[in-house]
Amino acid sequence: MSSSTFSFALGKRLRETTAPTATQTQANGGEFQGRTGTITTPHGEIATPAFIAVGTKATVKAVLPESMADLGAQALLANAYHLYLQPGPDVLDAAGGLGKFMNWSGPTFTDSGGFQVMSLGAGFKVINMNADGTTHATGADDAVAPGKERLAHIDDDGVWFKSHLNGDKHRFTPEVSMQVQHQIGADIMFAFDELTTLMNSREYQEMSLERTRLWAQRCITEHQRLTEERVGKPYQALFGVLQGAQYEDLRRKASRDLGAMDFDGFGIGGALEKENLGTIVRWCTEELPEDKPRHLLGISEPDDIFTAIENGADTFDCVSPTRVARTSAFYTPYGRLNLSNARFKKDFSPLVEGCDCYACAHYTKAYIHHLFRAKEMVAATLVSIHNERFTVKLVDDARLAIEDGSFFDFKADTLGKYYSAK
Structure with missing residues (x-):
């Protein structure tokens, strides 16, 4: 049409x-x-x-x-x-x-x-x-x-x-x-x-x-x-x-x-x-x-x-980025992790070092871990923001990699890291 x-x-x-x-x-x-x-x-x-x-x-x-x-x-x-x-x-x-x-x-x-x-x-x-x-x-x-x-x-x-x-x-x-x-x-x-x-x-x-x-x-x-x-x-x-x-x-x-x-x-x-x-x-x-x-x-x-x-x-x-976020799962370059895990209780680093999303710029794993344990609704908000940004940026970077001719190198590096622990 x-x-x-x-x-x-x-x-x-x-x-x-x-x-x-x-x-x-x-x-x-x-x-x-x-x-x-x-x-x-x-x-x-x-x-x-x-x-x-x-x-x-x-x-x-x-x-x-x-x-x-x-x-x-x-x-x-x-x-x-x-x-x-x-x-x-x-x-x-x-x-x-x-x-x-x-x-x-x-x-x-x-x-x-x-x-x-x-x-x-x-x-x-x-x-x-x-x-x-x-x-x-x-x-x-x-x-x-x-x-x-x-x-x-x-x-x-x-x-x-x-x-x-x-x-x-x-x-x-x-x-x-x-x-x-x-x-x-x-x-x-x-x-x-x-x-x-x-x-x-x-x-x-x-x-x-x-x-x-x-x-x-x-x-x-x-x-x-x-x-x-x-x-x-x-x-x-x-x-x-x-x-x-x-x-x-x-x-x-x-x-x-x-x-x-x-x-x-x-x-x-x-x-x-x-x-x-x-x-x-x-x-x-x-x-x-x-x-x-x-x-x-x-x-x-x-x-x-x-x-x-x-x-x-x-x-x-x-729907996956927000669906898994509500269970405390968050995306990292090295795979998906669960923020409810006890090891994050005193982890005062961002969800992902270097991530430019609002959640990573202002909050720590320890704080968001606390929010999930306390069943506070804002926990899902912060992790959803991060997961959506992670996915949007991944595709944006893939688009740029097609443009500059580095797509397969970018793919190999990204997937090699993300699934390295699996």
């Missing part, structure tokens, strides 16, 4: 700026797809690759939007399903959109609610795990996680689901998802899709992929209608979402099918095992138009970040 307020400009390509070793090339299985670029939105630019911090309910948990800006976050991602239930998309629309509602002046994303279709339907929070804890597909298309109730029921037109808040019944269709996301008002939103799990049979994956393709067409039609109807509103970019689990032919088909549609960019989602992440991202990026951005949904571990970047992901998001 053409727009004067949304665009993507390619920068340098990884394969043109650095020379990977033969071992790296062989491990990748093909030509590197990584690149830098700039996404331009009505609320500012995003230099890519970029980590997009998650603010599920219009807030990054425990962290003020002003703090997110100070630590270098370029954009925030909120969840359409959660905001639909509370406070309601009409409230955000009346407030002037997601950014104004939460006092964030930069670019914003919303996902479509497709993940909730899976997690509510089957009760699984980790999409690559089976009911018995294994990670191999069993073909159990109707499986529900132990002790969970199926709260969502899908058909070709859309999804019926019960609110996890009060049990009320709701209906989501591609059209409803577009209407909700237009009211929320993010700069970038995603088409409504069905997210399968690795438990689903090949037959179901094929059926679901076709359903998502047809939903994508319906999303485009409704998006175009709403864009014309909502005169005076900033343009909202629409990304199609690629499914297909771990099947190469399905991933490539989804990429070709949606790549030929009138989308502004693409989201790579779906069920996959960690060890296959790079291969699956590359299958998709090899088929997608090179002049449109690609967003990888839900990753933030350092090794996954490098894998995503070198295989062509431009942006990605994850």
